[in-house]
Amino acid sequence: MWTTIRRVVGLLMVIIIIVSVVMLMNITAPNPTGRRYSSEIVEVVESTVRERGTDGERILAKDLNTENNNLIGQCICNGTANPAQTSKCTVCSVRIEMTNTTRLPDFITDNYIAEAKNRLDWMSRYGDQREQITDYAAAAIQLGVPLWVFVRVNTIVDEGMYDIVRSTGGDIVHYFAIEGYQDPVNIIALVALIVAIGVVLFIVWREFRETRHMTDIYRDVPDVPENDEDLPSRHSVPLPRFEEDETYRMYEITERKLGDAEAFMERVNGKVHISVDVEDPDSDDQ
Secondary structure, three states: OHHHHHHHHHHHHHHHHHHHHHHHOOOOOOOOOOOOOOOOEOOOOOOOHHHHHHHHHHHHHHHHOOOOHHHOOEEEEOOOOOHHHOOOOOEEEEEOOOOOOEEOOOEEOOOOEEEEEOOOEEOOOOHHHHHHHHHHHHHHHHHOOOEEEEEEOOOEEOHHHHHHHHOOOOEEEEEEEOOOOOOHHHHHHHHHHHHHHHHHHHHHHHHHHHHHHHHHHHHOOOOOOOOOOOOOOOOOOOOOHHHHHHHHHHHHHHHHHHHHHHHHHHHHHHHOOOOOOOOOOOOOOO
16 A cells, blocks of 8 residues: 555656756746746846847847847838838838837737837836837737737836736736846746655655565575475565464464374373283183
């Protein structure tokens, strides 16, 4: 029973080890990058606002494995926009009703629209930011793709921005790692991995110990002579301890009784004398 329990626990620990390793690889997040946090740390101190924005776009392009839209020029346009009249746009990917003539998201693909926001806060009270993301959301809905906005791990975002982005089926991802950031999932996965490995090693040690003990028991049992199936072999299953004790006790009792019987017979043979007189039938005739 305990062996079965140990093996079931061991199997669960192996599964935990696999899951922990996968989580530590940072490849299972439900967003277009597949990551919980960025592959590089963003600059947040010794840089300008423009440099921080460019750094975030560069890292996101790497993690998305997609070219930055600044190099492609796929714009969101209003009804009257002419891409040829702008230096940024080469094509209108979608036309929507908006106050701006064109918008240029950081990334437009067949599967999503993505935007990098390497900033400390991103709030709906900032009119320009709210209008921009509202236009992006309208374009995403018309294209039938989700909108994803990637912000820093410590960026403050209000519910208004979440509502706008989530209306497209996408989400806001606290993504860009900063100096000193520790992912809580990594911490949990690492602790689980260490514990699971320890449990597996303990179970393997117990299995090895019991196997070696049983091997020693089988080694003490003589081999079966050829063509003799009645004698035990080293492959025989040893009796449980209580059965061995009971068998030995019966053997001692039987041996003692046989000894008593033999002693009694010796006393009888030494003390009893049988005398038989034989009469001669011819003696009366004389």
